Amino acid sequence: MTAPPAFSRRQFLGLATALAGTAALAACSPGAVAPGARPLEFWHLLSGADGITMSGLIDSANAGQNAYLVRPTVLSWGEPYYTKLAMAAAGGRAPDLSVMHASRVVGYAPGGLLDTWDVQRLAELGVDERTFPAAIWEKGFVGDNLYSVALDAHPFILMYNTEICERAGVLDGDGRLRAVSSPEDFLELARAVAGESEGHGLSYGYLGDGAQMWRLFYTFYTQHGLEIGLPEGGSADMDDDVAVTALTFMQQLLDGEIAARENDYQSAIAEFATGRSGLFLTGVWELRSMQEQDLPLDATIIPTLFGTPSVYADSHAFTLPHQSSPDPQTRDLVYRFVADILKGSFDWAGAGHIPAYLPVTEAPDYADLLPQAHYAEAAEYVRYDPPAWFTGSGSRFQAEFGSAVQNVLLGGDDPSAAIARFRSRLDSQLKTPNPANPEGGTA
Known part of the structure; x- marks a missing residue:
């Protein structure tokens, strides 16, 4: 796994000028951390029905184990979100995990704004190219490195x-x-x-x-x-x-x-x-x-x-905002959380999106989910920006x-x-x- 380059002061100042603006930050209630559970900071831009559904997925993941407790923060959709995320990564204040549109990742991977995913560790958790439509899995790569893991296709x-x-x-x-x-x-x-x-x-x-x-x-x-x-x-x-x-x-x-x-x-x-x-x-x-x-x-x-x-x-995709010295245990728990969300993403289809994780859409129950099952084949033919x-x-x-x-x-x-x-x-x-x-x- 290739380490991203250090983010220079020149790059930081240049980015600040180019991405001028602020984002309204709305943090969800962090909740109490169970004894032994490690808190994970997770930023996303999902609001409305999507936000409600994502909250349910997070709650289920939190309740299903006691090793981590995810604390989500919701920011305004669009440029305010991407500005805030870029500045957090550049300034050493990045969360442990974020959601980005897959189409935006290529603009953030250069310059060290994102860390790469360890493909081998994901595979150990049941997340690899065999469990995604080809076009969706491949979209996560910039060059030879995996920078995003898709939750869905929309x-x-x-x-x-x-x-x-x-x-x-x-x-x-x-x-x-x-x-x-x-x-x-x-x-x-x-x-x-x-x-x-x-x-x-x-x-x-x-x-x-x-x-x-x-x-x-x-x-x-x-x-x-x-x-x-x-x-x-x-x-x-x-x-x-x-x-x-x-x-x-x-x-x-x-x-x-x-x-x-x-x-x-x-x-x-x-x-x-x-x-x-x-x-x-x-x-x-x-x-x-x-x-x-x-x-x-x-x-x-x-x-x-x-x-x-x-x-x-496009796809909502999980990304790792750059951290100069990520804690190994925290980072591994982020991998576990993402795998848990993907495997439990059947309810995400309720918001209309097509879950990217094939074991979900290929399960017998998904065929009974209408009309979602009638357009699920679109995941095989997606074209991004x-x-x-x-x-x-x-x-x-x-x-x-x-x-x-x-x-x-x-x-x-x-x-x-x-x-x-x-x-x-x-x-x-x-x-x-x-x-x-x-x-x-x-x-």
């Missing part, structure tokens, strides 16, 4: 109202959305659903939300069997023709009949939740709120329309994409010109050094 999916879709004649003999395999087939299906809906056939909220635009775009782009490459200091490796094709199809969906041209995220949620649309493009994290509406609901992986099964996703220090959930990268392409969806602007704008912004960003690693190089 992909973009297609939810649907079974009553509306049944009236539209788009369900198969098993009562599930019939298979489609081309853009034309999907447009036909969506128009049939629109004919039976009070609002639109499809709810898709994107206005002012770069992340929503990116999630659907990158799903369709990668369905061409391609990914975007972002070489540091170079030019974006992107097939502009394929990018235009993906964006043009999104434009076709937003025709005012299939989906509204002017729909923000909350409006799309409201339309589907009140039964005024039959289809809903969204993330798995909205499942619980939709189930609370008592809708006739099912869900599926986004159909493969361009040849290659692929869906945009292109790896670069400036990409990932909660980053400016997705907002920049939205800024470049929104008028294509809203006002019918030229998709080719929008992709050219996006490429220009990517190339400019690629020439900007990673503030966490101003000396250059990789982990």
Whole structure:
């Protein structure tokens, strides 16, 4: 296991300038440490239903043994969290364990902000490449070192109202959305659903939300069997023709009949939740709120329309914020806790996420968990943000994409010109050094 480089004063000051801002810190009640139990400090960014579910997983892990007691601290989602985590690691005040989005890890591994996982020790605890979908396990690596261990995959999916879709004649003999395999087939299906809906056939909220635009775009782009490459200091490796094709199809969906041209995220949620649309493009994290509406609901992986099964996703992943002299016993207990959480992550599926630990999703009980079992295959086809220090959930990268392409969806602007704008912004960003690693190089 390679030790990360020391974090210099220059790097610390550079990071402080680049990541200006503060995070509101809300610590959960630490509780009393049982005799002989060692406290573990755990930071995460999970709130709402996710936060409640995570608290239950932690409580179960704490109750299941007396060697450790995990004390969670919850911080604000997005840049405030990542700023606080980076500054804690750089300043010698890191917690024992943290949750990061897997897509953000590549920007933190260089420069010593994260420690690497001991793959052998994880394997001794039943956590290794055989117990994860390949794409999810491999995402944890930067170079030859494992920097994150995924708890889940949370992909973009297609939810649907079974009553509306049944009236539209788009369900198969098993009562599930019939298979489609081309853009034309999907447009036909969506128009049939629109004919039976009070609002639109499809709810898709994107206005002012770069992340929503990116999630659907990158799903369709990668369905061409391609990914975007972002070489540091170079030019974006992107097939502009394929990018235009993906964006043009999104434009076709937003025709005012299939989906509204002017729909923000909350409006799309409201339309589907009140039964005024039959289809809903969204993330798995909205499942619980939709189930609370008592809708006739099912869900599926986004159909493969361009040849290659692929869906945009990210993962909540466990990381080890850098500690200059970690206590060996504490560090080993962190490994035990992560293994305990993974093995007990069935309830995490209740929040809509797909547990990354295969023994959970392959268990017989998971097949009875609906509609989660109907989109669990998405874990085999996940595609994360292109790896670069400036990409990932909660980053400016997705907002920049939205800024470049929104008028294509809203006002019918030229998709080719929008992709050219996006490429220009990517190339400019690629020439900007990673503030966490101003000396250059990789982990």
